[in-house]
Amino acid sequence: MCSLAKDSILNFENDSDFDFDKLPKKITILFVSSKFVATMKSKPDQVEKVFILEEDKSRVDNQERFATGKDLIFLLADAIYRCYNKEAKAYSESGDMSSANRKKEEVNRIHSELKKTHQRFFRRDSTINTSTSTLTRVIWLKSKLEDDVEMKRLINLFDEIISSFSVFANLSDLREYLHEHETFAHIFLIIDTDYDDLVVADFHKRSNIKIVLDYRNTDRISFNQECLDIINQASTIFLATRHTSTISDNTSDLGINHRGGYSGFVRTYEENGYTYIVIPDYSGNRFYQSLGNIETDRVAGVVFPCFTSGDMLHVTGIAENIYDDEAECIMPRITLLTRIKLTGYVWIKEGLNLKLIGPEQYSPYNPPIRYLAIELEKMGKPSTVSTRNAKLIEIKKLTKLISRFTFELDEKVSFKPGGYVILDFAHLIPQTYQHMNNNNPQSLNDDYIRTWTISSSPPFNLNTNTFDATNQISCTIKHLPKGTISSLLHSQSNDEKSPLSCKFLGVGGEFTCFDNTNQPPQKLLFIAAGIGITPLLAMFEALSRTKQKTDIVVLFSGRGDEIDLLKDFISSPLVSNISMFDSTGVNTSKSLQVFNRRIQYDDLLNVADLMNRQVYLCGPTQFMIDITSWLNQTGLKSEQIKTESFFF
CATH class of the missing domain: 3.40.50.80 (Nucleotide-binding domain of ferredoxin-NADP reductase (FNR) module)
Structure with a gap:
C-alpha cells in the first residue's frame, strides 16, 4: 500500500519508537475504540482526526464510526482523494497548472488503485484457502477502561479480516514488541497533507464550577444578557420531554433529543411579561418523539451548552407545537415550531467538562437562521405572506x-x-x-x-x-x-x-x-x-x-x-x-x-x-x-x- 501512495503513507520500521512526539510534523489518523477516546486527556499535535471502531452498529455512520475494519481502505482512499484534490485546487488558484495537473493524476491513480486493493484484499477465492488479509495483524493498546469482555468484542470485530489480534496493556510493552518483532504487516497510516480545520472536543477539567443564577418554578422571569448570549451562541441544544401513560402499563418515561443548526437558530422573545423560546423544526428522521411527547405532556426542558466557556444554561417551561399559518405568524417561512414558555432556568458557570479547541464546523444540512416576525419588523424587513x-x-x-x-x-x-x-x-x-x-x-x-x-x-x-x-x-x-x-x-x-x-x-x-x-x-x-x-x-x-x-x-x-x-x-x-x-x-x-x-x-x-x-x-x-x-x-x-x- 505504501507503493500506491509514496509520499502519503509513512510506515513504522522495526526500530521505530512508538512515540508521537518524535514523529515528523505530518497528519496522523487514529483508528481506536470509543472507550480509548474517552481516556484521551488531550490530542497529540500530530493527530488530526480520530476514527472510532464502534461495536454498536446502530451508531455507525460511515464517516467517523466503523462497524468493521473493511471500511478502512475505503477511508484511506477517500482521505487521500480529498487531500490531493485540495492541493490541486490550491496549485490551480496560484497559477501553477503543472503541479495541479500532477496532483490530479496522482489522486486519480491512487484512488483507483486503492479501490482495486480493497476488492483483492477481501475477496475469497474458492481455489485458495487463505486470503491476502491473513497477512495483516492488529496491534491494540488497551485503555484502562476496557475490560476483557470489550476486548473480546473488538477481536470479534476483526474476525476473518486479520490473522491475529495482539493486545498490550501499557505503552512500554508495546514499544518493546515493536522493537523485537517484524512489523512489516502492521500498517500505520499518516496522510502527508493538510486537512481542513476540524472540531475537536477536549476533556477539560473546570476549576470554578458554580451556580450563578437559579430561578426555579417562576413564571414571570427574563433572561439576563449573559444567558441570552449563551442561547445565541448555541449551535447544539438538548431537548428533554416526558411521556406520561394514561394506563397502568408502566410505559411512562422521559426522553431527550438533540437539536442543531447555525448559532442563533433558537430565538427568544418577551410578551405580556412572559419569556418564550422558539425552536424551529427542520427536516429530520420524521420520528417526532419529542414533538409527540409535547403534544400529550407539555412540560419540557432545554440545555444550552457553551463549549468555549463551559457554561451550561438549563431551562424549563411549558411547551407547545405550533403549525402552518400560526407558526408562520410567529416565525415566517417555518410551518412547524416548538414554543416554550419559560418557568425557570439555572445558569451553571463552567459546568461542562468539554472544551472546544478547534473552529466549529456546521452541518451542510443547516438552513439559514429564521428570525421571528417581531425581529424582522424591527429590522424593517417583510414578515407577512404575500399573494x-x-x-x-x-x-x-x-x-x-x-x-x-x-x-x-x-x-x-x-x-x-x-x-x-x-x-x-x-x-x-x-x-x-x-x-x-x-x-x-x-x-x-x-x-x-x-x-x-x-x-x-x-x-x-x-x-x-x-x-x-x-x-x-x-x-x-x-x-x-x-x-x-x-x-x-x-x-x-x-x-x-x-x-x-x-x-x-x-x-x-x-x-x-x-x-x-x-x-x-x-x-x-x-x-x-x-x-x-x-x-x-x-x-x-x-x-x-x-x-x-x-x-x-x-x-x-x-x-x-x-x-x-x-x-x-x-x-x-x-x-x-x-x-x-x-x-x-x-x-x-x-x-x-x-x-x-x-x-x-x-x-x-x-x-x-x-x-x-x-x-x-x-x-x-x-x-x-x-x-x-x-x-x-x-x-x-x-x-x-x-x-x-x-x-x-
Missing part, C-alpha cells in the same frame, strides 16, 4: 454563469437603489420527503424563498428629486450547479410561451449610497467580490440617472469573465479609478488595472483620498470580514463603512 406575483419578462446574459433577470410585478413598489427583493418559488418545485441527500444537503430544508439584490435602479424624477415607484425590477443572478432556483431561472429563455411566475413577498433594504434627501456622498469607494457587485450596480445606475457629481473608486475581486460586470463603470466619467483582482491570472485589460492576485491591505491604502470616502462593501462573508478589518486598520470610522447581509 402578489412577479412574472419573468426578460433575460440578458452577462457572463457564462451570470444573467440579468427582469421581473414585472402586479403593482408598483418603492425601494432605494441597492435594496433587495424577496421572491417565493416554492410552488414551482416538486417537493418529496428525503431524510438525507449528500449530493445536495441544502435542498432538504430549502423553503425556495430567495432574497436577491435588485441590480436595477428605480426611475429618478429630476423635477421632484425623488425615486419613483416601479413595477419592474431586475436581479443579476449567478448560476450555481446545485442551486435549485438559479438552475431553474437559467434554464428559461426569452421566447417561453408561458413565462415563469413566482410570488412576490416584498422589497426593502437600507444598503444605499443615497440619504433621506436622495443625495449621495461626494466621494465613494465600492468594494465587491463576484456577484456581490450587484447592489453597487444599482447604485451606479442611480448615480448616473441623478446626474450627481460624485467621484467613485472601484475595487473588484472576480474571476474570468466576471470582468464583464464592470463594463458600465469603465466608460463612466463618475469613476476615477477601477482595479480588478483575479487570482486565476486569466484576465488582461487595456482599459483598467488587473492584478493577478487577491485584494491586499496595501490596495486600500493606495486609494486616493481614502479617509474622505464612504465605503460600500459586499461579497462573501469572509471577504467582508477581512476587508472590514483592514479598513478599520486604515483609520476609517465605522460609520464610513456600509455592508449588507441577506441572511433573513
Whole structure:
C-alpha cells in the first residue's frame, strides 16, 4: 500500500519508537475504540482526526464510526482523494497548472488503485484457502477502561479480516514488541497533507464550577444578557420531554433529543411579561418523539451548552407545537415550531467538562437562521405572506454563469437603489420527503424563498428629486450547479410561451449610497467580490440617472469573465479609478488595472483620498470580514463603512 501512495503513507520500521512526539510534523489518523477516546486527556499535535471502531452498529455512520475494519481502505482512499484534490485546487488558484495537473493524476491513480486493493484484499477465492488479509495483524493498546469482555468484542470485530489480534496493556510493552518483532504487516497510516480545520472536543477539567443564577418554578422571569448570549451562541441544544401513560402499563418515561443548526437558530422573545423560546423544526428522521411527547405532556426542558466557556444554561417551561399559518405568524417561512414558555432556568458557570479547541464546523444540512416576525419588523424587513406575483419578462446574459433577470410585478413598489427583493418559488418545485441527500444537503430544508439584490435602479424624477415607484425590477443572478432556483431561472429563455411566475413577498433594504434627501456622498469607494457587485450596480445606475457629481473608486475581486460586470463603470466619467483582482491570472485589460492576485491591505491604502470616502462593501462573508478589518486598520470610522447581509 505504501507503493500506491509514496509520499502519503509513512510506515513504522522495526526500530521505530512508538512515540508521537518524535514523529515528523505530518497528519496522523487514529483508528481506536470509543472507550480509548474517552481516556484521551488531550490530542497529540500530530493527530488530526480520530476514527472510532464502534461495536454498536446502530451508531455507525460511515464517516467517523466503523462497524468493521473493511471500511478502512475505503477511508484511506477517500482521505487521500480529498487531500490531493485540495492541493490541486490550491496549485490551480496560484497559477501553477503543472503541479495541479500532477496532483490530479496522482489522486486519480491512487484512488483507483486503492479501490482495486480493497476488492483483492477481501475477496475469497474458492481455489485458495487463505486470503491476502491473513497477512495483516492488529496491534491494540488497551485503555484502562476496557475490560476483557470489550476486548473480546473488538477481536470479534476483526474476525476473518486479520490473522491475529495482539493486545498490550501499557505503552512500554508495546514499544518493546515493536522493537523485537517484524512489523512489516502492521500498517500505520499518516496522510502527508493538510486537512481542513476540524472540531475537536477536549476533556477539560473546570476549576470554578458554580451556580450563578437559579430561578426555579417562576413564571414571570427574563433572561439576563449573559444567558441570552449563551442561547445565541448555541449551535447544539438538548431537548428533554416526558411521556406520561394514561394506563397502568408502566410505559411512562422521559426522553431527550438533540437539536442543531447555525448559532442563533433558537430565538427568544418577551410578551405580556412572559419569556418564550422558539425552536424551529427542520427536516429530520420524521420520528417526532419529542414533538409527540409535547403534544400529550407539555412540560419540557432545554440545555444550552457553551463549549468555549463551559457554561451550561438549563431551562424549563411549558411547551407547545405550533403549525402552518400560526407558526408562520410567529416565525415566517417555518410551518412547524416548538414554543416554550419559560418557568425557570439555572445558569451553571463552567459546568461542562468539554472544551472546544478547534473552529466549529456546521452541518451542510443547516438552513439559514429564521428570525421571528417581531425581529424582522424591527429590522424593517417583510414578515407577512404575500399573494402578489412577479412574472419573468426578460433575460440578458452577462457572463457564462451570470444573467440579468427582469421581473414585472402586479403593482408598483418603492425601494432605494441597492435594496433587495424577496421572491417565493416554492410552488414551482416538486417537493418529496428525503431524510438525507449528500449530493445536495441544502435542498432538504430549502423553503425556495430567495432574497436577491435588485441590480436595477428605480426611475429618478429630476423635477421632484425623488425615486419613483416601479413595477419592474431586475436581479443579476449567478448560476450555481446545485442551486435549485438559479438552475431553474437559467434554464428559461426569452421566447417561453408561458413565462415563469413566482410570488412576490416584498422589497426593502437600507444598503444605499443615497440619504433621506436622495443625495449621495461626494466621494465613494465600492468594494465587491463576484456577484456581490450587484447592489453597487444599482447604485451606479442611480448615480448616473441623478446626474450627481460624485467621484467613485472601484475595487473588484472576480474571476474570468466576471470582468464583464464592470463594463458600465469603465466608460463612466463618475469613476476615477477601477482595479480588478483575479487570482486565476486569466484576465488582461487595456482599459483598467488587473492584478493577478487577491485584494491586499496595501490596495486600500493606495486609494486616493481614502479617509474622505464612504465605503460600500459586499461579497462573501469572509471577504467582508477581512476587508472590514483592514479598513478599520486604515483609520476609517465605522460609520464610513456600509455592508449588507441577506441572511433573513
